[in-house]
Amino acid sequence: MLLLISPINNEEALESIEGGADIVDVKNPKEGSLGANFPWVISEIRKMTPDDMLVSATLGDVPYKPGTVSLAAMGALTSGADYIKVGLYGTSNYDEALEVMTNVVKTVKSNNPNATVVASGYGDAHRVGAVSPWDIPKVAKESGSDLAMLDTAVKDGKTLFDYLNIDDLKKFVEETHSYGLKSALAGSVKKEQLKPLYDIGCDVVGVRGAACTGGDRNNGKISRTAVAELKELVNSFD
Numbered sequence: 138m139l140l141l142i143s144p145i146n147n148e149e150a151l152e153s154i155e156g157g158a159d160i161v162d163v164k165n166p167k168e169g170s171l172g173a174n175f176p177w178v179i180s181e182i183r184k185m186t187p188d189d190m191l192v193s194a195t196l197g198d199v200p201y202k203p204g205t206v207s208l209a210a211m212g213a214l215t216s217g218a219d220y221i222k223v224g225l226y227g228t229s230n231y232d233e234a235l236e237v238m239t240n241v242v243k244t245v246k247s248n249n250p251n252a253t254v255v256a257s258g259y260g261d262a263h264r265v266g267a268v269s270p271w272d273i274p275k276v277a278k279e280s281g282s283d284l285a286m287l288d289t290a291v292k293d294g295k296t297l298f299d300y301l302n303i304d305d306l307k308k309f310v311e312e313t314h315s316y317g318l319k320s321a322l323a324g325s326v327k328k329e330q331l332k333p334l335y336d337i338g339c340d341v342v343g344v345r346g347a348a349c350t351g352g353d354r355n356n357g358k359i360s361r362t363a364v365a366e367l368k369e370l371v372n373s374f375d
């Protein structure tokens with residue numbers, strides 16, 4: 138299981154790299170759960186990240202505006218991201234989510250066939266009127282995305298496990314795998330929740346809060362010690 142860590146700036150990116158993250162996921166929590174950061178922040182982090190380490194960028198908790206989101210995808214790509222994550226927030230159903238993702242995939246793959254596209258839904262989609270988490274694997278598959286992901290839309294201390302139990306998450310991972318895609322799970326994931334996610338075959342776990350000082354995704358900062366502890370724990374499962 139790969140460890141994706143979400144820094145907001147160069148300083149936190151360095152901590153993520155030194156701590157041993159597998160994927161450095163540039164994000165801007167001020168703009169939401171999958172808030173987008175600025176192109177120059179993505180470029181700077183790409184420059185400081187070793188070539189063999191993936192740099193991910195979130196396009197935001199995106200609206201149902203396929204053209205706008207496609208243009209954002211192009212921006213992330215040209216800024217150096219290898220991994221493009223789309224938070225399907227403003228898409229309220231399967232068709233809308235598929236339309237957005239199909240256009241993002243077209244944009245990304247026609248410019249860099251090796252780049253990875255992640256279709257992300259939310260375990261608590263019902264709280265914000267977003268597309269159901271159960272539609273995400275099929276949206277990922279039909280759009281040509283590489284991963285189906287779930288995070289949480291509202292960061293109020295509740296975790297992904299407050300909305301989906303381990304059997305639900307297993308179903309999500311298995312459906313995703315049945316399409317030949319990889320799965321990613323996030324949402325205020327705690328240290329003790331890593332093993333259950335590993336056991337159900339989750340391919341990528343996304344973390345910010347648990348990698349920050351005080352476990353606080355907003356007021357804390359990513360620390361290399363916390364990242365290294367998470368990484369060591371994940372490695373111990375193999």
Ligand SMILES: O=C[C@H](O)COP(=O)(O)O
Pocket residue numbers: 141142143162164288292323324325326343344345346347354
């Ligand atoms: O992609 C993963 C997110 O950054 C998770 O953040 P969080 O652990 O604070 O919910």
